[in-house]
Structure formats: C-alpha cells, structure tokens
Amino acid sequence: MVGNVAPPGRSLHRFANPGRFMRLSGALLPWLAAAAVLVCAVGVVWGLVFAPRDWQQGDTVRIMYVHVPAAWWAMGGYLGLAVASFVSLVWRHPLADVAAVAIAPVGAVFTAICLATGSLWGKPMWGAWWVWDARLTSVLVLFFLYLGHIALTNAFDEPERAARPAAILALIGAINLPIIKFSVDWWNTLHQPASVTRFDAPAVHVDILWPLLISGLGFGLAFAAIVLLRMRTVLIERRVRAILAARGMEGAGVSRPVPAA
Amino acid sequence: MSEFLAMGGYAAFVWPSYVIGIGGLAVLALVSLRQWRAAKAELGRLEAAGLSRRGRREDR
Numbered sequence: 001m002v003g004n005v006a007p008p009g010r011s012l013h014r015f016a017n018p019g020r021f022m023r024l025s026g027a028l029l030p031w032l033a034a035a036a037v038l039v040c041a042v043g044v045v046w047g048l049v050f051a052p053r054d055w056q057q058g059d060t061v062r063i064m065y066v067h068v069p070a071a072w073w074a075m076g077g078y079l080g081l082a083v084a085s086f087v088s089l090v091w092r093h094p095l096a097d098v099a100a101v102a103i104a105p106v107g108a109v110f111t112a113i114c115l116a117t118g119s120l121w122g123k124p125m126w127g128a129w130w131v132w133d134a135r136l137t138s139v140l141v142l143f144f145l146y147l148g149h150i151a152l153t154n155a156f157d158e159p160e161r162a163a164r165p166a167a168i169l170a171l172i173g174a175i176n177l178p179i180i181k182f183s184v185d186w187w188n189t190l191h192q193p194a195s196v197t198r199f200d201a202p203a204v205h206v207d208i209l210w211p212l213l214i215s216g217l218g219f220g221l222a223f224a225a226i227v228l229l230r231m232r233t234v235l236i237e238r239r240v241r242a243i244l245a246a247r248g249m250e251g252a253g254v255s256r257p258v259p260a261a
Numbered sequence: 262m263s264e265f266l267a268m269g270g271y272a273a274f275v276w277p278s279y280v281i282g283i284g285g286l287a288v289l290a291l292v293s294l295r296q297w298r299a300a301k302a303e304l305g306r307l308e309a310a311g312l313s314r315r316g317r318r319e320d321r
Contacts, residue, residue, distance in 0.1 A: 040283070040286070044283060048275075048279065053269060058269040058270070059268040059270075059271045060268075062268070062279075063274065066281075066283075067278065067282075070282060106289065109285055109286075109289045113282050113285045113286075120274045120275075121274065219286070222286050225290075226286075229294065229297055230293050230296070230297075233297040237303075240307060243304075243307050244307070
C-alpha cells in the first residue's frame with residue numbers, strides 16, 4: 001500500500017490501521033445491516049400505509065419517503081467522498097482512499113434512485129418526466145461526478161495510483177454541493193424549495209416529518225453499511241493484489257487480480 | 262386493499278418509486294456482498310497455496 005505516512009493526531013492514527021479497521025468494521029457491520037433493514041422497513045410501511053396523503057398531491061406524496069432520503073444521502077455521500085479525498089490528498093491516510101473508492105458507486109446508486117423517483121413524481125405533478133431546471137440539472141451533474149470518479153478509479157492498473165487524480169476530481173466536484181442545496185433559492189426552479197432542511201423550523205407537519213426522518217435514517221444506515229462492506233472488499237482486493245505483485249504472478253495464470261470496486 | 266393498491270389513482274407512479282428505491286438498495290447490497298465473498302475466496306485460495314505477505318518477506 002502506498003503512502004503509509006502517519007496522519008497527525010494519535011487518535012486518528014489508531015483508525016488508520018487497516019487491520020484494526022477490519023476488526024472494528026467486521027464487528028459493527030452485522031448490527032449496522034440489521035438496523036438498516038429494520039429502520040428502512042419501518043419507514044417504508046409508515047410512508048406507504050400510515051402517513052396521510054397530501055391535500056394537493058394526493059398519494060404521490062408517498063414518493064417523498066424514497067426520493068428525499070435518497071437525495072439526502074446522495075449529497076451526504078458526496079460530502080463524505082470529498083472529505084475522504086481531502087484526507088487522502090493531504091495526509092495520505094491509508095483508509096481515506098479506500099473510503100473514497102467504496103463511497104462512489106453507492107453514491108451513484110443513491111443519486112440514480114433520487115433522479116428516477118423524482119421523475120416518477122414530476123410526471124403526475126408537473127406534467128413532465130424531466131425539466132432542465134437548476135435543481136434537477138445539478139443533481140444530474142452529481143450523478144456524472146460519481147460516474148467520473150468510478151471511471152477514473154478503474155482507469156489505472158494499480159488502484160493506488162488512481163487515488164490522487166480521483167481525489168482531485170472529487171474535490172473540484174464538491175463545488176456542486178452548495179449549488180444543489182441552494183439551487184432552489186438562487187434560481188426560479190420548478191422543484192420546490194427545502195421544507196425540512198431549513199434554517200428555521202421544518203415546514204411540514206409531524207405526521208409527514210416523522211416517517212420522512214425515519215426513512216432518512218434507514219437510508220443513511222444502509223449507505224453506511226454498504227460503504228463499510230465495500231471498504232472491507234477493497235482492502236481484501238488490495239491485499240490479493242499485493243501478494244500477486246510480490247510473487248510476480250500478475251497475469252501468470254494462477255489468479256487474475258480483482259479490479260478494485 | 263384494492264384502494265390501497267390504487268394509491269388514489271397514482272399507482273403507476275408510487276409503486277415503481279418504491280420498487281426502484283428499495284430494489285435499488287437491495288441489488289446494491291447483494292452485488293457488494295458477492296464482491297466481498299469473491300475477494301475473500303480469492304485471498305483464501307492464495308493463502309491456501311502458501312502465499313502471503315509474510316512469504317514475500319522471506320524471499321528477501
């Protein structure tokens with residue numbers, strides 16, 4: 001593994017150790033996965049069955065319990081990708097690059113879910129599957145940023161060499177996050193403005209807010225669990241690569257190196 | 262029950278949203294789990310063949 005430079009702060013360094021990470025994440029993962037399934041199930045049933053229909057939007061408002069959590073974690077995931085990329089660039093933290101590689105595909109799926117469910121909501125409410133307004137367009141850009149990160153990561157034979165260019169891409173793309181967040185305020189978008197994540201109190205009733213927050217928590221737990229699993233996979237894949245490279249067996253027919261993520 | 266399934270006339274939009282949302286998460290989780298198992302199996306094969314990073318140090 002490239003760049004085993006100790007990051008500043010002993011407390012941080014303790015978690016930099018991949019062996020320690022494997023032990024901790026291995027113990028945490030079953031609980032995280034179980035909590036994700038349970039909380040998602042509660043959120044879905046609450047959203048589909050018990051939450052009230054909207055007086056204007058009817059039952060289409062139930063799409064919100066999938067669409068908004070997916071959107072939250074599509075953006076939260078990119079924030080995580082940007083932070084991991086920064087730590088990877090500045091301190092060469094050995095797990096930061098692994099985290100970035102693990103987050104990108106998960107973020108891409110969450111963004112795809114957000115776009116698809118938004119489209120399914122837009123058709124009956126706006127009369128269009130898609131409009132090029134600032135919110136929708138900036139989220140589409142987010143999707144392409146994730147895809148670009150994945151493509152860049154897989155463009156190198158040695159995944160460690162992709163870390164630096166991929167991190168730079170992720171950090172440049174982070175400028176898109178405030179654009180997504182404030183697009184509904186800065187431009188006259190068809191997409192409605194924020195009703196939960198506002199500086200003052202949320203503008204939705206508790207009967208809608210609670211299932212939304214629970215669904216949001218469930219999606220967040222699922223995001224974290226899948227990222228942890230993928231980080232563990234990337235670490236094992238890199239260990240396999242290291243063994244093969246040390247033995248000079250790459251492409252020798254014994255075993256094919258597994259591409260990272 | 263049929264009233265619930267009808268989703269106030271918006272069944273064609275509400276149900277696909279939940280299928281895409283929950284289905285998308287489930288497929289991502291299963292694919293990630295398969296990749297984890299494949300990587301573990303690969304490492305297991307190498308270690309069973311007596312290859313490890315410890316072996317690399319002995320070479321030097």
